[in-house]
Amino acid sequence: MLVAYGPDGRPAIAEETPLTQLQSWSHGRLLYCPNCRGIVHVRGGAEKRTQLHFAHQKGECAWSTEAESVRHMRGKVVLAQWLKEQFPTAQVTLEERLPEPNRIADIFVAHEDGRRWAIEFQCAPLEIEEWKHRHEAYRKAGIIDTWIIGTNRREKQEAFIEAVLTMAREILFLDPQVALPRVWLRWPIARVVAQEWQSGGQRNFRTPTLDGWVGRLGYGATLISSLAEVRLDAQAHIIHPVRMTMEAQMQLLQTFSTASTPDASQLEAYLRPNVNDEALHSVILPLLRSYLLDPDLLRRYNYGRGLEEHPLSESDRQRVNKACEWLGTLTRRGFTTERLQDLLKEIPYVGPYAAFVGYVEMLIALKG
Numbered sequence: 259m260l261v262a263y264g265p266d267g268r269p270a271i272a273e274e275t276p277l278t279q280l281q282s283w284s285h286g287r288l289l290y291c292p293n294c295r296g297i298v299h300v301r302g303g304a305e306k307r308t309q310l311h312f313a314h315q316k317g318e319c320a321w322s323t324e325a326e327s328v329r330h331m332r333g334k335v336v337l338a339q340w341l342k343e344q345f346p347t348a349q350v351t352l353e354e355r356l357p358e359p360n361r362i363a364d365i366f367v368a369h370e371d372g373r374r375w376a377i378e379f380q381c382a383p384l385e386i387e388e389w390k391h392r393h394e395a396y397r398k399a400g401i402i403d404t405w406i407i408g409t410n411r412r413e414k415q416e417a418f419i420e421a422v423l424t425m426a427r428e429i430l431f432l433d434p435q436v437a438l439p440r441v442w443l444r445w446p447i448a449r450v451v452a453q454e455w456q457s458g459g460q461r462n463f464r465t466p467t468l469d470g471w472v473g474r475l476g477y478g479a480t481l482i483s484s485l486a487e488v489r490l491d492a493q494a495h496i497i498h499p500v501r502m503t504m505e506a507q508m509q510l511l512q513t514f515s516t517a518s519t520p521d522a523s524q525l526e527a528y529l530r531p532n533v534n535d536e537a538l539h540s541v542i543l544p545l546l547r548s549y550l551l552d553p554d555l556l557r558r559y560n561y562g563r564g565l566e567e568h569p570l571s572e573s574d575r576q577r578v579n580k581a582c583e584w585l586g587t588l589t590r591r592g593f594t595t596e597r598l599q600d601l602l603k604e605i606p607y608v609g610p611y612a613a614f615v616g617y618v619e620m621l622i623a624l625k626g
């Protein structure tokens with residue numbers, strides 16, 4: 259355990275109370291288990307290369323029946339720190355004994371506005387029935403429970419892991435025993451999203467690995483990251499900037515496929531993570547504007563031949579010539595044909611956007 263009571267009856271927290279103080283209390287048998295009031299001693303610490311903690315002399319305690327792993331203790335310290343940084347006005351406590359439900363939460367977060375969260379770091383196997391019992395007890399007591407799993411259980415297809423995934427729509431595995439704690443964030447994604455993601459071009463932002471199956475929920479994406487990049491939102495959902503970008507992209511893609519015409523601001527939002535400002539504002543958006551003014555221009559132009567029922571007009575010829583000249587000025591600014599073609603690959607080939615891509619391809623061909 260990470261919390262003991264000192265001689266003054268106040269909680270002493272491993273790593274927060276000076277070590278010499280703890281050692282002297284430990285020596286004087288002045289540290290008590292917060293749960294059974296039995297005497298505990300200081301164990302581990304940096305010198306022994308393990309997590310500093312408190313333990314009963316002979317391991318007997320009604321509250322801690324199983325020996326706690328070093329990973330579990332380290333994880334609690336790391337997660338408490340992570341939560342304190344994110345929620346400086348909240349009270350974050352380790353090993354908080356809650357009267358309702360009658361449990362010790364690994365970490366408890368009490369927000370100023372009354373929201374209460376229990377963060378459980380699960381490193382040991384857990385029966386599904388036991389997990390359900392704990393989860394329901396927390397929710398009944400008005401506490402949001404968030405389950406973070408030890409990385410040692412990452413490849414184990416346990417029923418409770420799947421239950422957590424179903425409840426929260428994501429699951430976070432944590433390795434707290436490295437200098438920069440690492441996490442694996444996994445969440446289910448639709449099959450079409452998996453396909454789109456795999457077929458996408460070179461992305462500027464990090465791409466999650468795709469996992470095949472996440473149990474019965476289908477495809478899963480896994481993002482490997484440092485814990486510091488992960489955040490909890492106001493409802494204690496686990497969020498990561500890359501996942502948010504990816505989900506926003508996928509939502510836009512859905513909109514694109516059913517739109518009637520391309521939309522400049524939506525296309526800009528979609529391309530922003532992968533395309534730089536200059537390419538966006540000097541190339542793609544001006545092209546889209548001219549396309550939207552007259553989407554039919556190049557079809558009428560028909561490689562300078564015009565159409566049988568609609569011979570080429572002088573104004574159409576001039577407009578196409580002007581567009582080609584403009585593309586020429588872009589080449590001198592570094593937007594070569596090759597680079598333009600690469601940019602086009604970033605535009606999703608769906609719905610009315612496919613026609614826009616076709617228009618630009620033809621324009622590039624006309625420029626020669």
Ligand SMILES: [Zn+2]
Pocket residue numbers: 291292293294295296314318319320321322
């Ligand atoms: Zn005890």
